[in-house]
Amino acid sequence: MAQRGAHPAAVALGAAAAGVAVWSTLIERRLFTVRRHTLPVLPEGAAPLRVLQLSDLHLAPWQANKIDWVRSLAELRPDLVVLTGDLMGHLQARHALLHALRPLLEQSPTVFVHGSNDYYGPKFKNPVKYLLEPSRLSTRTPDIDNAALTAGLESLGAISLNNTATRLELRGTSVELLGLNDPHIRYDDADAMRAARAILDGATPGLRLGVVHAPYQEPLGALLSEGSDVILAGHTHGGQVRVPGVGALTSNCDLPTVQARGLSVWYDAHRSAFLNVSAGLGNSIYAPVRFACRPEASLLTLEPPR
Numbered sequence: 001m002a003q004r005g006a007h008p009a010a011v012a013l014g015a016a017a018a019g020v021a022v023w024s025t026l027i028e029r030r031l032f033t034v035r036r037h038t039l040p041v042l043p044e045g046a047a048p049l050r051v052l053q054l055s056d057l058h059l060a061p062w063q064a065n066k067i068d069w070v071r072s073l074a075e076l077r078p079d080l081v082v083l084t085g086d087l088m089g090h091l092q093a094r095h096a097l098l099h100a101l102r103p104l105l106e107q108s109p110t111v112f113v114h115g116s117n118d119y120y121g122p123k124f125k126n127p128v129k130y131l132l133e134p135s136r137l138s139t140r141t142p143d144i145d146n147a148a149l150t151a152g153l154e155s156l157g158a159i160s161l162n163n164t165a166t167r168l169e170l171r172g173t174s175v176e177l178l179g180l181n182d183p184h185i186r187y188d189d190a191d192a193m194r195a196a197r198a199i200l201d202g203a204t205p206g207l208r209l210g211v212v213h214a215p216y217q218e219p220l221g222a223l224l225s226e227g228s229d230v231i232l233a234g235h236t237h238g239g240q241v242r243v244p245g246v247g248a249l250t251s252n253c254d255l256p257t258v259q260a261r262g263l264s265v266w267y268d269a270h271r272s273a274f275l276n277v278s279a280g281l282g283n284s285i286y287a288p289v290r291f292a293c294r295p296e297a298s299l300l301t302l303e304p305p306r
Contacts, residue, residue, distance in 0.1 A: 024241070024291040029283060032069045034076075035296045037263045039274050040305040041229045043206045047171040052078035052104070053298040055213075055234025056280025058089030058117060059097050066281060067100040073297060074103035079170050081108045083158070084234040085115025085182060085213030088144055089122060089282055098152045105156035109168055111177055112153055113161050115213035115235060116185045119146050124286045161211050163189040165197035176205035178226055184214035184235060184253065190222035197226060207302065215255045215277055220266050223273070230274045230302070236260040238279025242292040261293065276300060 042049065052073060059066065081104050087097055104110065119142040150160060159166055161179025168175050178197060181187035207230070210223030215233035223231050238261030239248025248260035258264075259277060266275040281295045 024289045028292075028294060029288060029290040030065060031294045032066070032281060033294050033296050034073075034299050035262065035279075036299045036301070037276065038301045038303065039230060039263075040303060041207060041274065042173060042302050042304045044304050046173045046206055046304050048301055048303040049080065049170055049173065049175075049207075050076070050078045051080045051082060051209075051232075051300040051302060052076060052108070053082045053084060053232050053234075053276065053278050053300065054101075054281065055084040055278040055298075056086040056115070056237060056282055057097065057100075058086055058122070058280075058282030058284060059093045059100065060090040060285055061093050061096040063089075063096075063282075067096060070100040070281070071103050074107055076299060078104075078108050078299070080168070080175070081105065081110040081158075082209075082211055082232050083110065083112035083153075084211060084232055084278060085113050086117040086234060086280070086282075087112075087115070088118050088149065089285060091121045091144060094145070094149055094152060097149075098156065101153075102156060105153070105158050109170065110153075110156075110158040111161045111166070111179065111211060112158050113179045113181060113211050113213055114146065114150075114187070115182050117144075118149055118182075119144055119185065122284045122286055125284075162187075163192040163196075165193055165200060167200055167205065173206040174203065176200065176208045177211065178208065178223055178228060179211040180219050180222070182213040183216040183219045188212070188219050188222075190219065193222070194226065210273070214253050215251075215259075215275070216253045217255065220255075220275070221268065224266060224268060224271050227271070228273045230276070230300070231266060232276050232278070232298075234278045234280050236277055236279070237283060237290075238262075238277075238293040238296075240283060240287070240290055240293055244292055248293075
């Protein structure tokens with residue numbers, strides 16, 4: 001009796017699965033892009049401000065394409081660069097990271113907050129557990145030299161916003177910047193941020209910008225209560241694997257998955273702010289995959305209402 005061949009549907013399904021695997025592991029995660037938004041948040045008559053947000057590089061020393069692409073972003077000539085954490089993706093990545101960021105940081109005012117991967121090197125994680133609950137780390141011993149990373153960024157002119165506040169004058173607009181260290185590992189301290197803000201010049205700024213790595217609801221509320229007009233965050237990787245027509249399956253925090261990537265609004269009974277969650281530029285070296293979620297930088301043009 002002749003043996004029957006494989007069912008055509010099974011063959012098609014296998015081919016589709018193989019295609020998705022190749023696309024998500026070898027192609028899409030290297031298709032870096034700039035996501036652009038315009039926000040009407042500046043006072044009437046103010047000059048527009050271009051804010052470049054970089055997040056979740058998860059940089060490893062051998063990622064030459066990513067390093068070159070980040071260096072090329074200096075051509076955008078932003079008025080402000082905001083680094084929203086998880087820059088490190090390998091224990092030995094610091095020098096490569098500073099090389100990648102140098103053209104931007106030496107050219108434009110820059111602020112930064114840390115993410116958990118700026119304290120802890122990457123390790124393998126159960127992907128099922130990742131989907132079920134946030135993988136919050138608070139008991140591991142940090143194995144990345146965070147002090148050296150901070151000093152390296154500051155040597156290039158960047159300003160730490162970890163649990164603190166500062167002011168910058170950008171194209172004639174006074175910008176108050178409020179920052180929190182990473183809530184994902186419970187390093188955030190809203191009281192310290194408020195105390196730092198209290199000693200700033202009392203003049204009303206033209207813009208308040210809140211910065212945090214992981215967009216958990218409590219720290220978003222703290223930044224909102226301090227009057228932030230715009231909040232920038234990362235951490236979610238946009239879900240990293242998105243289902244067409246459905247979106248992100250997880251935000252890896254308590255942020256609703258519908259807000260896991262891009263521009264939305266965060267609000268309470270009294271205030272509201274634009275929230276931009278960057279899908280970031282990288283992934284863990286132990287999870288080299290992106291699907292329907294290209295790696296990105298965010299370029300936000302802030303301008304007066306029209």
